[in-house]
Amino acid sequence: MEQFIVSARKYRPLTFANVVGQSSIAQTLRNAIERRQLAHAYLFCGPRGVGKTTCARIFAKTINCFNPDANGDACGECESCKAFAENRSYNIHELDAASNNSVEDIRNLIDQVRVPPQVGKYSVYIIDEVHMLSAAAFNAFLKTLEEPPTHAVFILATTEKHKIIPTILSRCQIYDFNRISIEDAVAYIEKIAKNENINYESEALHVIAQKADGSMRDALSIFDQVVSFCGTNVTYAKVIENLNILDYEYYFRLTKAFVEGDYCTALVIFDEILSKGFESQYFVRGLNSHFRDLLVCKDTQTVSLLEVGATIAESYKKQAEICSVAFLFTALDIINACDAGYKTSSNQRLHIELALCKLSNITALRREEQTAKTVDNTEKNRNEIIVRQPVKQESRDKIEEEVKNNIQAEEIKEKTTVAARPETVSIKGFSNLAESINIETKEVKSEENNTVQMNEDFTEEQLLTAWKNYAAIFAQKQPRFASAMVATKPVCEAGNVIVFNVQQIVQKKALEEKGIAKNICLYLQKELKNTTVKLDVRVDQNGDKVDTPKLYTDSDKEKHMHEKNPELANFQAAFELYDGK
Numbered sequence: 298m299e300q301f302i303v304s305a306r307k308y309r310p311l312t313f314a315n316v317v318g319q320s321s322i323a324q325t326l327r328n329a330i331e332r333r334q335l336a337h338a339y340l341f342c343g344p345r346g347v348g349k350t351t352c353a354r355i356f357a358k359t360i361n362c363f364n365p366d367a368n369g370d371a372c373g374e375c376e377s378c379k380a381f382a383e384n385r386s387y388n389i390h391e392l393d394a395a396s397n398n399s400v401e402d403i404r405n406l407i408d409q410v411r412v413p414p415q416v417g418k419y420s421v422y423i424i425d426e427v428h429m430l431s432a433a434a435f436n437a438f439l440k441t442l443e444e445p446p447t448h449a450v451f452i453l454a455t456t457e458k459h460k461i462i463p464t465i466l467s468r469c470q471i472y473d474f475n476r477i478s479i480e481d482a483v484a485y486i487e488k489i490a491k492n493e494n495i496n497y498e499s500e501a502l503h504v505i506a507q508k509a510d511g512s513m514r515d516a517l518s519i520f521d522q523v524v525s526f527c528g529t530n531v532t533y534a535k536v537i538e539n540l541n542i543l544d545y546e547y548y549f550r551l552t553k554a555f556v557e558g559d560y561c562t563a564l565v566i567f568d569e570i571l572s573k574g575f576e577s578q579y580f581v582r583g584l585n586s587h588f589r590d591l592l593v594c595k596d597t598q599t600v601s602l603l604e605v606g607a608t609i610a611e612s613y614k615k616q617a618e619i620c621s622v623a624f625l626f627t628a629l630d631i632i633n634a635c636d637a638g639y640k641t642s643s644n645q646r647l648h649i650e651l652a653l654c655k656l657s658n659i660t661a662l663r664r665e666e667q668t669a670k671t672v673d674n675t676e677k678n679r680n681e682i683i684v685r686q687p688v689k690q691e692s693r694d695k696i697e698e699e700v701k702n703n704i705q706a707e708e709i710k711e712k713t714t715v716a717a718r719p720e721t722v723s724i725k726g727f728s729n730l731a732e733s734i735n736i737e738t739k740e741v742k743s744e745e746n747n748t749v750q751m752n753e754d755f756t757e758e759q760l761l762t763a764w765k766n767y768a769a770i771f772a773q774k775q776p777r778f779a780s781a782m783v784a785t786k787p788v789c790e791a792g793n794v795i796v797f798n799v800q801q802i803v804q805k806k807a808l809e810e811k812g813i814a815k816n817i818c819l820y821l822q823k824e825l826k827n828t829t830v831k832l833d834v835r836v837d838q839n840g841d842k843v844d845t846p847k848l849y850t851d852s853d854k855e856k857h858m859h860e861k862n863p864e865l866a867n868f869q870a871a872f873e874l875y876d877g878k
């Protein structure tokens with residue numbers, strides 16, 4: 298049986314040209330060799346598996362080569378190169394500081410350093426994990442490191458540069474190795490796969506590279522593991538199964554559900570994920586990076602930060618189109634908070650499920666906010682006008698009617714464009730409105746004494762129709778008052794006083810203070826063709842008699858919450874909660 302050699306060893310680069318992902322370091326070392334400007338000590342820092350030891354070995358081989366080529370690379374044919382290739386060279390000494398960290402070990406090393414090499418020019422000492430040396434060992438090493446014999450070159454390697462004492466740092470040339478990018482890792486694995494006659498799906502290799510998290514050695518070990526599971530056909534499906542990675546598909550389906558406000562689907566998908574044995578925090582973090590990936594797709598400047606295969610990148614771009622940036626920011630906030638609070642939550646499943654519900658509610662909330670903003674703006678205008686014009690009652694009424702008509706015209710205008718760019722539109726609407734109000738007031742001033750008086754009779758049915766029409770017009774802008782109007786039947790007293798019974802004193806106050814009562818009155822006057830019509834808002838005698846709107850019982854509180862948020866009823870129904878009836 299042929300001996301299996303792991304890919305990380307079998308495909309370890311032998312020249313600087315083949316080093317993956319560290320081209321600038323490789324080039325610098327090559328230049329130094331070419332110019333014969335060798336330092337006595339180098340410090341290679343960087344995460345594990347990114348090529349520190351590989352570069353150190355290539356360096357040792359190259360400086361000892363008898364016939365380096367024009368590019369400054371080792372020839373691979375001379376006696377020294379052959380000795381390196383067969384792992385029998387006496388010019389290279391590797392010491393693992395993790396297991397040889399005492400003063401005694403360093404003294405042995407120093408004794409060794411004094412002996413010049415038999416073949417070749419240099420003895421290269423590679424000290425791996427140098428941060429593991431004891432303080433005493435570091436100090437014992439200092440003198441040799443500062444003034445080594447001319448034939449000695451030290452290459453210290455570490456994953457934790459901050460643990461190296463400054464006196465050592467100042468005696469070394471320092472090289473910082475990068476994490477291997479997903480692209481580089483994928484390209485290298487592709488090369489190996491082709492060499493080994495293994496068929497692969499590009500997505501599969503991307504998943505492997507992502508899992509390796511910047512380490513080429515890890516990427517190759519994972520690749521070996523996957524190949525022994527899949528055989529010669531490495532597919533995306535098999536890779537995610539073997540590595541127990543959550544399929545992107547789940548995140549895409551979830552995000553679609555969030556955008557559509559479909560929390561039921563979201564909860565079902567989450568259950569499916571848990572039933573497959575995935576850890577829930579792993580899922581939360583995955584969802585977090587999914588939102589991040591969608592966000593980087595929103596701009597051409599950041600789209601290159603997306604590190605996935607071409608097919609999945611297409612899916613990301615497609616989904617990014619249906620998610621607004623504001624949606625993604627809110628989603629990231631929610632999921633980050635969920636991740637942060639996960640450990641301390643007493644019911645972790647519920648904790649995540651609530652976050653999923655919140656995510657499903659973003660779209661609805663944003664819609665409400667926009668509506669509220671537009672209402673605020675129009676009401677602000679309305680109040681401004683009332684203050685600005687201390688004229689006679691009749692003409693003031695007339696002005697307000699005109700203003701209201703304008704507002705309605707604006708509302709229609711806004712409705713048609715609000716979906717596209719809501720904020721700009723409402724600001725524009727604001728200034729347009731202010732302008733038109735100014736024009737209107739001027740006109741009204743000139744015909745101040747010409748107010749038309751109307752005094753037609755009306756039936757109860759006409760009143761009811763006008764009443765309902767007003768409620769319908771404002772159903773979206775002022776849902777609370779509209780629903781109060783629909784719930785109450787107006788009563789006509791003394792021929793022209795319309796009584797509006799409300800449940801609570803706060804409602805009466807709000808109706809009067811926000812000028813809504815006035816608006817209703819104006820509307821009724823116009824519809825019923827009777828300018829003597831007055832609106833009287835009364836607190837219902839059968840309802841809440843208390844002056845202050847204190848909520849004593851649970852059902853009061855529930856009613857209050859329903860008024861504040863009409864969506865609550867839907868939630869209650871969906872979760873089959875007690876609905877107070």
Ligand SMILES: [Zn+2]
Pocket residue numbers: 361362363364365371372373374375376377378379
């Ligand atoms: Zn050579």
